Amino acid sequence: MNINQKTISIAIVIAVVAVALPSFIYEECRIDVPNKHMAILTRKTGIDLKRHEIFAPTLEHKGVQKEPLREGRYYYNPYDWTWQVVPQVEIPLGKLGVRIRLYGKDLPAGELIARAEDQKGIVAEVLNPGLYPINAYVAGTDRERNNCAEIIELHDPVTIPAGFKGLVTDLSAPMPAKPNEIVSAKGERGVQTETLEPGTYYLNPYVKDVRQVDCHIKRYNLKDIGFPTKDGFWVSLEAIIEFRVKPEDAAKTYILFNEESDNKVLPEEVIAKVILPNARAYTRLQGSNFSGKEFIAGDTRVSFQANFQETMKRNCDKQGIEIIQALITRINPPDKIAEPVRRREIALQQENQYKKEIEQQKAEMTLAVEKALVQQKREKVAANQEVVVVTTEAKKKQEVALIDADKRLAVAEQKLQAAQDLAAAILAKGKADANVINFANEAEAAGWRKSVAAFSGNGGEFARWTLLKKLAPAFRAMMINTDTSPLMDVFKTFETKPSGAATAPNPPPVNK
DSSP: HHHHHHHHHHHHHHHHHHHHHHHHHHHHHHHETTEEEEEEEEESBBBOOOOOOSSSSTTTTTBBBSSSSSEEEEEOTTTEEEEEEEEEEETTTTOEEEEEEEESSSOTTTEEOOOOOTTTTEEEEEEEEEEEOEEETTSSSOOTTTTTSSSEEEEOEEEEEETTEEEEESSSSOOOOSSSSBOOOSSSEEEEESOOEEESEEEOOEEEEEEEESSOOHHHHHEEEEEEOOTTTTEEEEEEEEEEEEEGHHHHHHHHHHOOSSGHHHHHHHHIIHHHHHHHHHHHHTTSSSSSSGSSSHHHHHHHHHHHHHHHHHHHHHHHEEEEEEEEEEEEHHHHHHHHHHHHHHHHHHHHHHHHHHHHHHHHHHHHHHHHHHHHHHHHHHHHHHHHHHHHHHHHHHHHHHHHHHHHHHHHHHHHHHHHHHHHHHHHHHHHHHHHHHHHHHHHHHHHHHHHTTTTHHHHHHHHHHHHHHHHGGEEEEEOOTOOOTTTHHHTTTSSTTTOOOOOOOOOOOOO
């Protein structure tokens, strides 16, 4: 009975544990880390820390763990662990984060930056804008905690505007090998020769210090500067000088001439230490080589001005300053010699002007002659072109007329040949007709000769016979007075036969 009770009790305990354990694990051991948060773990059991240790170096040591848990769900034994869910470190836009590590070995004497992972101090690398699951709090916020392994400071990034250069000073590198140099080599502490171009840079202010060097073109009006001439007169002048810091020598120039921390005074320092000394040196050394009246003449002023700009460029370039323009705008000679020399110069200028006018008139005259010759040549060419055109047109017309005449001649020749052929045909036909007529006449004449021969060759008899033959058939009856009628006179000739005439036989018929 006792054994059964113990068995039942064990079964009940097992059942209770089987039911309660999952609920206990889910409720008491669960760690939910939401989005943009992290869980800081602290171990309550395990290996004790050493005297100098603040945070647990491993998961088996007691104390705050350096690595937090990221977003997600985790299960830890609450007997061994405690935890705190906090937001992750957020670096806002337009800022950078500098990490200050609170654990690790102390830095060597003179060192400021923790370059090794197990060193305490400022970390050289910076945090850009974003979220970071780091066991740290941001200085100056309400998130400060006692279980943080790091402190993060927010700083502004370095911005180099257009027209500027960034002068970089390395604050934590090893000391330079040549300590007396103006600038340090790359990787050595001090001002770096290489500058930053315009832009935004996320740099650790404890590692590198950056200053802006203005490389814009500046303009300075040089006044109240003078010098004694060779003959002892005092000459003053005014000038306009445009300059800028050479971008490639910005670091060296800044160190040499800027004694203030503010970059805005650098142009004033350049003017005071570079521009004015070089301008005064040139004007006093070169100006004393000329007399007072020579500064009124144009040639001397031009050469003095050109040499001034060239000398300023050469001397200032050696000091890291680029002279864009150095123009002398005004030279004030001594009043005692200014007026007569000025009149003399005016007279010379007028003389030169008159000479130039004469040369100009000669040039205009020459130009007019050349224009006239050109116009004449143009007209001659135009006339020649017109002659060529007229001649060509006449030749064309002549050729057309010759072609037309040749055509008409050919037609006339053809017509003449046709007329000749027609005349020959007509003549041949006329001859043929004449021959026919001649042949007919000859035949008729032959018949008449035979008829006349029948009347013994008496033609009159043949004629009288022929007449009577023609008239006889026409008469049927006539009532006439034979004695007095003229008609009867016709027949009277037939009453008496001529002597020796034979009776004519009937002649053969004659074709009429």
